[in-house]
Amino acid sequence: MTQKPIPIPDEISGPFFDGTRDGRLMLQHCSACDGWSFPVRERCPHCFAAPLQWRAASGKGTLYTFAIMHQVMNPGFAGATPYNVCQIDLAEGVRMISNVVGVPNADLRIGMDLEVMFDDVGDNVRVPKFRAVAGEKP
Amino acid sequence: MIKGSIVGLGVTPMGKIYGRRSVDFAAEAIALALEDAGLQKSDVDGLLINANIPQDMDPRTQMMLGFENLTLINVMNGYGSTAGAMMQYACMAIREGLANTVVLVYADAPLTPSRGAGASYSGPHRFPLGGMAGLKAHYGDFGANLGYAMAAQRHMHLYGTTEDHLGAIAVGQRKWAQMSPWAQMKAPMTMEDHHNSRWIAEPLRLFDCCLVSNGAVAVVVTSAERAQDLKQTPVNVLGYATCSPGDHLRTDRHPAVETGAKRSGEMAFQMAGITRDDIGTCQLYDCYTYTVLVTLEDYGFCEKGEGGPFVADGKLGPGGSLPTNTGGGQLSGYYMWAFTPLSEAVVQARGQGGARQVPSNDYVLVSGNGGILNFHSTMILSRHAS
Numbered sequence: 001m002t003q004k005p006i007p008i009p010d011e012i013s014g015p016f017f018d019g020t021r022d023g024r025l026m027l028q029h030c031s032a033c034d035g036w037s038f039p040v041r042e043r044c045p046h047c048f049a050a051p052l053q054w055r056a057a058s059g060k061g062t063l064y065t066f067a068i069m070h071q072v073m074n075p076g077f078a079g080a081t082p083y084n085v086c087q088i089d090l091a092e093g094v095r096m097i098s099n100v101v102g103v104p105n106a107d108l109r110i111g112m113d114l115e116v117m118f119d120d121v122g123d124n125v126r127v128p129k130f131r132a133v134a135g136e137k138p
Numbered sequence: 139m140i141k142g143s144i145v146g147l148g149v150t151p152m153g154k155i156y157g158r159r160s161v162d163f164a165a166e167a168i169a170l171a172l173e174d175a176g177l178q179k180s181d182v183d184g185l186l187i188n189a190n191i192p193q194d195m196d197p198r199t200q201m202m203l204g205f206e207n208l209t210l211i212n213v214m215n216g217y218g219s220t221a222g223a224m225m226q227y228a229c230m231a232i233r234e235g236l237a238n239t240v241v242l243v244y245a246d247a248p249l250t251p252s253r254g255a256g257a258s259y260s261g262p263h264r265f266p267l268g269g270m271a272g273l274k275a276h277y278g279d280f281g282a283n284l285g286y287a288m289a290a291q292r293h294m295h296l297y298g299t300t301e302d303h304l305g306a307i308a309v310g311q312r313k314w315a316q317m318s319p320w321a322q323m324k325a326p327m328t329m330e331d332h333h334n335s336r337w338i339a340e341p342l343r344l345f346d347c348c349l350v351s352n353g354a355v356a357v358v359v360t361s362a363e364r365a366q367d368l369k370q371t372p373v374n375v376l377g378y379a380t381c382s383p384g385d386h387l388r389t390d391r392h393p394a395v396e397t398g399a400k401r402s403g404e405m406a407f408q409m410a411g412i413t414r415d416d417i418g419t420c421q422l423y424d425c426y427t428y429t430v431l432v433t434l435e436d437y438g439f440c441e442k443g444e445g446g447p448f449v450a451d452g453k454l455g456p457g458g459s460l461p462t463n464t465g466g467g468q469l470s471g472y473y474m475w476a477f478t479p480l481s482e483a484v485v486q487a488r489g490q491g492g493a494r495q496v497p498s499n500d501y502v503l504v505s506g507n508g509g510i511l512n513f514h515s516t517m518i519l520s521r522h523a524s
Contacts, residue, residue, distance in 0.1 A: 064389070085277055094388060097274060099278070
């Protein structure tokens, strides 16, 4: 069976994937304006300062919204539908796209508290995904 | 004040028409639009081309189409909002004397016999992908369906919007489509049919999603003065504005439920010197049912969050108090980015809608929308001068 696409770290996203390998969610932070940014970029979207610094984020967030995908748009997802794609509002002020794991799709609730975990997807790459915070009642 | 006048409209056959390229559809639509206007090809001195997803309508298209001595030529891209920006550029250029007769065209031919509509805009992706693009692909975040589904889900959570609300939009537009000679989808649709259509990306079903079409639409724009001597009743552009609300991947921004329609609409109404109450019919960008609902809210036809109850009584359909997407829109008519609402607006403003003609056609509101609610355009059209 074809597997899901495995991201290949490139030059600019290298520190992000180095971080996930070590179990940390690294995001870019601007020391000039104290703003965080995501996805990875060269320059601060708040004040245009560069370069940005990499900092470990808290990994805490809430579910902003989600959808359940039923279409197979890539052979790697042939056995995976229906699956969730989620937008997660991180404590740092950025909204990440990711998957929530360990929660049945029917139990996903906007506003639920989430925390990051790191999924080993092969090729020495770990991908940040989110799970319900222990004690959270979906 | 009249910004400019639409004097010609050309719409090709739409849908699963195979074996033709975008540029061929474009040529046919332009020929139809010039004939409609009573103009010659040699009259054209401006050509604005709407970019498309396959990127086969590039600036060199002007040579394939055989135009000469164009003094205005460009390919423009604000995704599904582009038609509004093209109209701005055309009208401003005409008023500045840079061109006199400007053709605006959108053409696309993504459908092939071996590929379904769902796949027509999604590939071929080369996997694996690097960096952040690879991360998105790993999550299964492909295409626009998911982005709009997430936006609709957020609206449902905040305001209690339901599947029946979205269904009311789809059902009403299918009724309109049955009266349009250009529409692709003619089979009757009930609310039950909507609810029984398969999930695409929950909470959106198949009948919440637009079609994919091969075809082209062209319009011809000129000055208000010149428009007086041509074949058709001129459709005057009285107001236009665009607004892009910004990045949706920041927690302090909510373009999923608060779109660029608000600011763009306010600017366009102010420019036209009319109010919402003057609008007799809306032609709104409807890549999804939800897009119509949130656009109506942001234009102020109802309060934020009230879009669901507002549309639930069928007021957008035939016989309703706010006839909207009277050609079936992109859901049931044809998908030509914002040239779908623009083309139907011209038909309605002229009074040429036949069975689907609405009596209240003094002022027509047209919207465009692109990205995942990241780009918005508004136009106000009328056969009146003010």
